[in-house]
Amino acid sequence: MSALEQTETAAPVVPMLTIRGLETFYGKIQALRGVDLDVNQGEIVTIIGANGAGKSTLMMTICGNPRAREGSIVYRGEDITQLPTHTIMTKDIAQSPEGRRIFGRMTVTENLQMGATLQDEKHYDDDLKRVFTLFPRLKERAGQRGGTLSGGEQQMLAIGRALMGRPKLLLLDEPSLGLAPLIVKQIFEVIRELNRNEGLTVFLVEQNAFHALRLAHRGYVMVNGRITMTGTGRELLARPEVRQAYLEGGAH
Numbered sequence: 497m498s499a500l501e502q503t504e505t506a507a508p509v510v511p512m513l514t515i516r517g518l519e520t521f522y523g524k525i526q527a528l529r530g531v532d533l534d535v536n537q538g539e540i541v542t543i544i545g546a547n548g549a550g551k552s553t554l555m556m557t558i559c560g561n562p563r564a565r566e567g568s569i570v571y572r573g574e575d576i577t578q579l580p581t582h583t584i585m586t587k588d589i590a591q592s593p594e595g596r597r598i599f600g601r602m603t604v605t606e607n608l609q610m611g612a613t614l615q616d617e618k619h620y621d622d623d624l625k626r627v628f629t630l631f632p633r634l635k636e637r638a639g640q641r642g643g644t645l646s647g648g649e650q651q652m653l654a655i656g657r658a659l660m661g662r663p664k665l666l667l668l669d670e671p672s673l674g675l676a677p678l679i680v681k682q683i684f685e686v687i688r689e690l691n692r693n694e695g696l697t698v699f700l701v702e703q704n705a706f707h708a709l710r711l712a713h714r715g716y717v718m719v720n721g722r723i724t725m726t727g728t729g730r731e732l733l734a735r736p737e738v739r740q741a742y743l744e745g746g747a748h
């Protein structure tokens with residue numbers, strides 16, 4: 497195929513998130529060191545790395561807390577680097593944070609309602625139905641308090657709550673953390689479906705490199721606040737350095 501044919505047939509790349517030279521500090525501790533990263537519309541992009549590499553900090557910096565000291569974050573053409581978190585969250589970005597942070601005393605349905613507060617009420621019934629279809633376990637436990645759910649159900653609830661905000665970009669921080677392999681598989685399958693069927697763009701922070709790189713179109717490896725490698729999920733999975741550091745002996 498000629499280069500021209502390739503250009504004609506390839507789907508256009510539409511940048512969704514463009515991060516350049518990002519530096520984030522906690523007091524004197526520098527957590528991000530000149531991070532460059534791109535997420536295009538319709539992609540699943542993952543960032544993998546060891547404990548303390550800076551993955552969560554990157555995700556939180558995208559959401560404005562902590563704020564970047566240097567560099568820029570452009571979301572769908574708009575520079576959001578210095579915007580407050582509550583403003584960023586009105587821009588069709590939803591986050592499912594590490595540790596889930598669901599409301600333990602509220603029921604499953606009430607938790608989901610909290611995710612819909614910025615949405616038009618007319619979508620509510622349909623959106624609730626959609627989350628219950630994606631995660632039938634949540635439907636079965638609709639009236640149960642969040643704090644009494646299993647870890648896997650809490651993770652489904654955190655993702656479901658994020659989806660109630662009708663995001664165009666879904667940020668997921670370690671959805672596999674502490675979960676049994678079968679539940680991880682189920683949750684990742686839902687993320688794949690959302691991406692394939694609805695074109696949802698996903699940015700996924702993960703320590704579980706095996707699952708994350710199999711799911712993602714592209715991945716980044718972070719070491720000590722720096723991006724050290726990038727490639728397609730498949731390319732990274734095949735690299736000996738990645739296998740040695742993040743796969744061999746690891747639980748997957």
Ligand SMILES: Nc1ncnc2c1ncn2[C@@H]1O[C@H](COP(=O)(O)OP(=O)(O)OP(=O)(O)O)[C@@H](O)[C@H]1O
Nearest residue numbers: 522525527545546547548549550551552553554703
């Ligand atoms: N609130 C904070 N105050 C001071 N230092 C922090 C704070 N949060 C994170 N750090 C430091 O910033 C660095 C990056 O941490 P971060 O949580 O982003 O890493 P991570 O890659 O997400 O790790 P994990 O996979 O363990 O969640 C670490 O050295 C950590 O100790």
